[in-house]
Amino acid sequence: MPEGPSIVILKEAVQAFRGKKVIAASGSTKKFDVSRLTGKKVIDFKSWGKHFLICFDKFTVRVHFLLFGSYRINEQKDSTARLHLAFTKGELNFYACSLALIETPLDDIYDWSADVMSDTWNAGNALKKLQKSPATLVCDALLDQTIFAGVGNIIKNEVLFRIRVHPETEVGNLPLAKRKELVKEAVQYSFDFLAWKKNFELKKHWLIHTKQTCPRDHIPVIKKYLGKTNRRTFYCERCQKKY
DNA sequence: AGTAGTGTTCGGCC
DNA sequence: TGGCCGAACACTAC
Structure with a gap:
């Protein structure tokens, strides 16, 4: 999963959710309060190297798959998702990944x-x-x-x-x-x-x-x-x- | 069945 | 202060 091109493939695969509102968010991550994603609209999906970025209005969720991370689009694995995002039509699930909430402008921290x-x-x-x-x-x-x-x-x-x-x-x-x-x-x-x-x-x-x-x-x-x-x-x- | 690896961070130790 | 190193994390293909 991890190298840059694989993240580009993911970014392309989730385009249908761009501009869509998260109707329910859950997951086992303790890095931030997942509930604050509920009701928020995904502005864009971006990537930087091995980072997958889910952009909301005032903040961004960073997903890093490390060595073992995985994801499912419109389906689930047996294991608990670190982050689950439900949309009116479809869902995104991320497993065994490193998550972070970024509240600074992306241009300040990423050298594109x-x-x-x-x-x-x-x-x-x-x-x-x-x-x-x-x-x-x-x-x-x-x-x-x-x-x-x-x-x-x-x-x-x-x-x-x-x-x-x-x-x-x-x-x-x-x-x-x-x-x-x-x-x-x-x-x-x-x-x-x-x-x-x-x-x-x-x-x-x-x-x-x-x-x-x-x-x-x-x-x-x-x-x-x-x-x-x-x-x-x-x-x-x-x-x-x-x- | 055990092993090792597409990765990164963190804490401890000089 | 900072560089280096090992541990931890957590999944699965071979």
Whole structure:
């Protein structure tokens, strides 16, 4: 569920509820008083990276699915929903997710240009942010949500394989052209991810993530927990160059 | 049946 | 003060 493109799919899937009034709200979340949503109209649904945003007039509900979260539209799971929103026609249910009520204007807290899925994505900004911490490993940089909001571990592994860069390369050691390629491919792969996910064929297109053998060199893929993020990283020692 | 992972936050410890 | 690390959270596919 969690990576940015999956949140875009959710956003598209709930469009029918845009402008509709919540006739009943319930759920097990203790982060805020759910009853205050009752009777309120959903102004819009937005997303920023892995954040799903349900916008009301004076506040916004932020949903983050972490590793295990899920949702159902017009149906329910057996488990208790963290948040349940009933509309005149249909319902939205969110499970095992992190919820928050945001009362500050979204523009004050979200840098929309950092969202790889956004129309306002700004590659130049990302590049500038990368230059600021040259000692950061590329495997960590890609997971930095302030630079590449929406990029998750699958996208990280696939992007580095595509551009043939070793995950332990320091950002500052990457030639500028290669750094630009990193930024460009983070977005490109995210949109490929989106298209494949919509067709339920994402896994089929993985080249390195969870793979045993490198499709280029036909040698064993290395699996290690790397970087400060210490996340599962799959890479090929031969075709992914360490700069 | 047990394990591990598409993620983040928080508290404790240097 | 701040960086680092492990725990916690909680679900489910393999």
